[in-house]
Amino acid sequence: MKRKMKLSLIENSVSRKTTFTKRKKGMTKKLTELVTLCGVEACAVVYSPFNSIPEAWPSREGVEDVVSKFMELSVLDRTKKMVDQETFISQRIAKEKEQLQKLRDENHNSQIRELMFGCLKGETNVYNLDGRDLQDLSLYIDKYLNGLTRRIEILIENGESSSSLPLPIVANAAAPVGFDGPMFQYHNQNQQKPVQFQYQALYDFYDQIPKKIHGFNMNMNKDSNQSMVLDLNQNLNDGEDEGIPCMDNNNYHPEIDCLATVTTAPTDVCAPNITNDL
Amino acid sequence: MARKNLGRRKIELVKMTNESNLQVTFSKRRSGLFKKGSELCTLCDAEIAIIVFSPSGKAYSFGHPNVNKLLDHSLGRVIRHNNTNFAESRTKLRIQMLNESLTEVMAEKEKEQETKQSIVQNERENKDAEKWWRNSPTELNLAQSTSMKCDLEALKKEVDEKVAQLHHRNLNFYVGSSSNVAAPAAVSGGNISTNHGFFDQNGNSTSAPTLPFGFNVMNRTPAGYNSYQLQNQEVKQVHPQYWARYY
Numbered sequence: 202m203k204r205k206m207k208l209s210l211i212e213n214s215v216s217r218k219t220t221f222t223k224r225k226k227g228m229t230k231k232l233t234e235l236v237t238l239c240g241v242e243a244c245a246v247v248y249s250p251f252n253s254i255p256e257a258w259p260s261r262e263g264v265e266d267v268v269s270k271f272m273e274l275s276v277l278d279r280t281k282k283m284v285d286q287e288t289f290i291s292q293r294i295a296k297e298k299e300q301l302q303k304l305r306d307e308n309h310n311s312q313i314r315e316l317m318f319g320c321l322k323g324e325t326n327v328y329n330l331d332g333r334d335l336q337d338l339s340l341y342i343d344k345y346l347n348g349l350t351r352r353i354e355i356l357i358e359n360g361e362s363s364s365s366l367p368l369p370i371v372a373n374a375a376a377p378v379g380f381d382g383p384m385f386q387y388h389n390q391n392q393q394k395p396v397q398f399q400y401q402a403l404y405d406f407y408d409q410i411p412k413k414i415h416g417f418n419m420n421m422n423k424d425s426n427q428s429m430v431l432d433l434n435q436n437l438n439d440g441e442d443e444g445i446p447c448m449d450n451n452n453y454h455p456e457i458d459c460l461a462t463v464t465t466a467p468t469d470v471c472a473p474n475i476t477n478d479l
Numbered sequence: 480m481a482r483k484n485l486g487r488r489k490i491e492l493v494k495m496t497n498e499s500n501l502q503v504t505f506s507k508r509r510s511g512l513f514k515k516g517s518e519l520c521t522l523c524d525a526e527i528a529i530i531v532f533s534p535s536g537k538a539y540s541f542g543h544p545n546v547n548k549l550l551d552h553s554l555g556r557v558i559r560h561n562n563t564n565f566a567e568s569r570t571k572l573r574i575q576m577l578n579e580s581l582t583e584v585m586a587e588k589e590k591e592q593e594t595k596q597s598i599v600q601n602e603r604e605n606k607d608a609e610k611w612w613r614n615s616p617t618e619l620n621l622a623q624s625t626s627m628k629c630d631l632e633a634l635k636k637e638v639d640e641k642v643a644q645l646h647h648r649n650l651n652f653y654v655g656s657s658s659n660v661a662a663p664a665a666v667s668g669g670n671i672s673t674n675h676g677f678f679d680q681n682g683n684s685t686s687a688p689t690l691p692f693g694f695n696v697m698n699r700t701p702a703g704y705n706s707y708q709l710q711n712q713e714v715k716q717v718h719p720q721y722w723a724r725y726y
Contacts, residue, residue, distance in 0.1 A: 208578040209575065221522075232512060232529070238494065238495055239505045239508075240494040240534070243531040245516075245528065247526070249523065249525045250524055271550075279538060283542070286520055286542075298584055308598060311595075315602075317634070327637050327641055332646075335645070339635060339639055339642065342631050342635045345616070345631060349624050353628065357621070
């Protein structure tokens with residue numbers, strides 16, 4: 202395979218001359234093909250450090266004919282499509298950058314699509330993604346949902362039957378464990394069952410938290426110094442009333458309201474509220 | 480004419496008869512020709528002028544350093560000087576920088592091409608598995624569309640909640656920092672007092688409703704309790720819907 206050439210002056214003089222000869226031949230060949238295929242007139246003039254006489258294609262007379270025709274045009278027509286190397290390379294860079302951006306957008310869309318299907322199958326966890334990917338994923342799901350909605354409308358208008366059940370995307374055994382489990386089942390259950398699922402999830406949730414809290418308390422006791430223990434003792438002696446002013450200093454009014462509610466409200470009233478909120 | 484393969488096709492080297500194809504071919508080949516000329520100027524320090532008339536009679540020209548100068552030289556009106564002056568040096572430097580920039584852009588483009596190839600390869604492999612939900616929405620039936628719509632709506636709800644949570648976490652972080660700077664002793668005392676009160680009620684049957692209260696306080700514990708904060712984050716990540724109520 203050919204070696205990728207660096208776009209700069211070739212240092213070696215012999216190599217440069219060889220490259221010049223080969224590339225000049227290739228360029229004139231391309232010029233010939235263009236003239237033959239499109240039936241147009243063209244010419245080229247090449248000066249090189251290796252030869253004091255300029256080389257003309259197709260011939261000196263041919264060049265003079267084309268140049269004469271070129272000169273007959275108005276200055277505006279002549280310069281409208283005229284480029285020098287600097288301008289030509291700038292135009293080429295702009296075109297390449299445009300194509301690069303288009304390619305990046307396509308690749309990003311494909312990756313987001315794969316991400317969406319990964320989340321649906323349970324292969325990818327939503328909570329491992331960063332903010333930008335999440336927002337792009339949300340937008341892509343919106344567009345996909347719009348397509349699906351239009352598809353459903355078309356199918357309903359055509360009166361297609363919906364009796365056949367589709368294959369599940371993921372088996373029930375592979376469903377994510379945790380609070381989302383009952384919610385995921387909700388689409389396939391009767392109206393009576395979701396209530397029970399929520400109760401079960403609620404109790405499972407509560408069972409998990411206290412253990413971690415106790416563990417935290419043990420860690421704190423081990424790491425803290427004697428003064429921390431003394432502070433705890435002081436709080437024990439003072440009782441609950443001393444704690445409330447500290448909370449005021451920390452601007453935790455909502456939490457204080459919650460505490461007050463717990464202190465005054467009976468047990469029977471609290472449970473139904475939590476259930477209704479869930 | 481039906482094409483059997485999808486690759487490029489060789490053409491006869493005769494004048495084209497199809498008008499639109501002629502125009503497209505001219506445009507592409509002219510661009511390629513100018514590109515070759517530009518490369519030759521860069522690599523071999525040559526000076527080139529190319530003039531091409533389009534099928535509609537317009538004149539396209541490329542020249543280095545300039546079409547007019549080279550035409551004057553070729554017609555013998557002006558004697559060409561070999562020594563390089565200051566302006567030409569500056570032009571050469573600019574062209575060199577442009578060439579380097581072009582090389583970088585093309586390298587990045589090649590990388591994106593490779594990424595695209597790998598994505599297409601993955602999609603082709605997944606296609607073989609015959610999974611109906613990967614089809615375009617226009618290929619699904621009513622049951623499939625409805626089922627997928629429900630799943631996507633559930634997924635979107637999760638994603639939006641996660642985005643809101645990340646946003647709120649950032650805000651909470653700054654608020655917490657400010658509060659710690661303002662009253663460090665009070666914060667410490669408050670935490671201890673709250674912990675004590677919480678555990679004191681833990682023995683009663685009404686301990687469950689106080690959980691959010693305690694957790695909100697503990698989220699702002701000093702840096703010494705990072706290990707617990709990590710555990711706390713895991714808990715929050717598992718149950719996003721529940722925690723959203725208390726922010």
